[in-house]
Amino acid sequence: MYITGASELPLHSGHVPPYLLQYMKRLGKAIAMYILDEFGPTTLVKRLSDPLWFQAFNNVIGMDWDSSGSTTVVLYVLKDFANVNTFKDIGFAILGGKGIDSRQISEELKALERYSNLDIDRLSYSSRLSAKIDGVALQDGYTLYIHGMAISEDSTWTIIQQGMNINIKQARRYHIYSSNIITAENDPHSGIACNNVGVALNLIDRESHRARKTIIDIVNDDVHSVIREIAEINRMLRRNSTLTKWINKEHSISTNKRYIDPNKNPLFYRPITNLSRIENILRHIASIEPKNFDELLLMRNVGPETIRALALVADIIYSDTPSFRDPVTHAIDPFIYAYAHGGKDGIPYPIKINVMKESIEFLERAIIEAKIDDKTKKDSLKRLHRLWKDILNSIIHEKDFKDQ
Known part of the structure; x- marks a missing residue:
């Protein structure tokens, strides 16, 4: 659970x-x-x-x-x-x-x-x-x-x-x-x-199942081929603003599979910043051969850029597009x-220290009494609930009165 x-x-x-x-x-x-x-x-x-x-x-x-x-x-x-x-x-x-x-x-x-x-x-x-x-x-x-x-x-x-x-x-x-x-x-x-x-690169989404599988497949395949594919994708992304002459739709990238619109997810369709570092990490990954996506994530030095580079290959080369859903x-x-007591910044009103003190003392007393017997514990909890309702009702009443 x-x-x-x-x-x-x-x-x-x-x-x-x-x-x-x-x-x-x-x-x-x-x-x-x-x-x-x-x-x-x-x-x-x-x-x-x-x-x-x-x-x-x-x-x-x-x-x-x-x-x-x-x-x-x-x-x-x-x-x-x-x-x-x-x-x-x-x-x-x-x-x-x-x-x-x-x-x-x-x-x-x-x-x-x-x-x-x-x-x-x-x-x-x-x-x-x-x-x-x-x-x-x-x-x-x-x-x-x-x-x-x-x-x-x-x-x-x-x-x-x-x-x-x-x-x-x-x-x-x-x-x-x-x-x-x-x-x-x-x-x-x-x-x-x-x-x-x-938008996000959301590889934990259910819709990213195929992309995750493809990522594991390519890191356990020919590492040199993956490095070449990432380099080619990076060249395309670096000059995407001048590629309108290749295609009919402005600001898209032409591949042998389909058209890619970088504006669809700017967080994802952008150049890799350090290709040489990614290449070294990919060689290390290939030597380990991770069995699943969790193992890949937990490997040392595998960070956001490495995962994004692999997801770009899965998407642009193999047409397994990951989810772009922001999971909200x-x-x-x-x-x-x-x-209850106000806020440090004065919103909805400056903190009422006296009310806070009363709450603290009430709770601390309730905790001590609760250690005595179950009846006292239940009575303390009921008094705490009544105190909270009284404070909340008085505050809401005061606010409504001011708004009139």
Whole structure:
């Protein structure tokens, strides 16, 4: 079983004020610890796989409702109390993070090897393949710079990744959840949410089945022939703007198979930037002979350019066109949750520290009481629900009054 999704967020400037970050950490811990105590670590891992729930959590603790920094803040708020050092006590941890921290997951997993219930090999494999799925097999114009992992004591995991499109200054967040092994040969995204839908090189789509098979066939065939085909395709792509004299339709490329319109997918139909590097990687691939697409993706140095070059051969030479579908299914608008305590940027209103303090104290008291007996636990949960409804109703009433 696996569930995934993604959200797209604009790039914001500025940092969380230190005083506010302390409240975010305290409230985030209180919410997460209540879930851990009431429902268990696996439930929290699964909830983090839902991009709407993830964003709502971000909003409730006071982070900007639509900021690209929300991913970083949520991960580090959780990791502050749920990490390798505390895993034994709470059965839940956040690994990795932004930038250099994203490359620490392997070391952090090694530190957890002493816990016999954890399948470290499977967790490591899932981490590496997830990064290749969203960074290589799916090429949508976003470059990954955050790679985090939430794990529970039974080896259930959620990968949370984020990529940045520097041209439009927007970030896209990807979630992959599973209690099993995933594969790039079966689109692992059950829900991707963002406001912008474009085109992509989508080799994890069902419609890319033939393209994936052809790619594996050609890398295990005559490597010299593949290199020549890529070089020829590259020459065509480099001079596509002057090829109108070859054909009837402007801005298309004539091949011995059909006409190719580069404008159909500019992310895909563009020249390879470093042919000599691609040639060296292809020779290495040929010496290994990968059995399937997952093995190819996980090979060292096989990145977006290599996969795109092979997909171009599959498309232009063998007529097995990959999917160009940007795997977006619905838009996310969790703005209502920003009314819980306000937002760092003052939207929908400046954070009400007193209300945040009340929520924190209520949750922390509920957690302590919940450890006493089941009746107290249930009563605490009912009071928490009533408090939330009262806060939400008063805020909505206040907003409606101002709008009149």
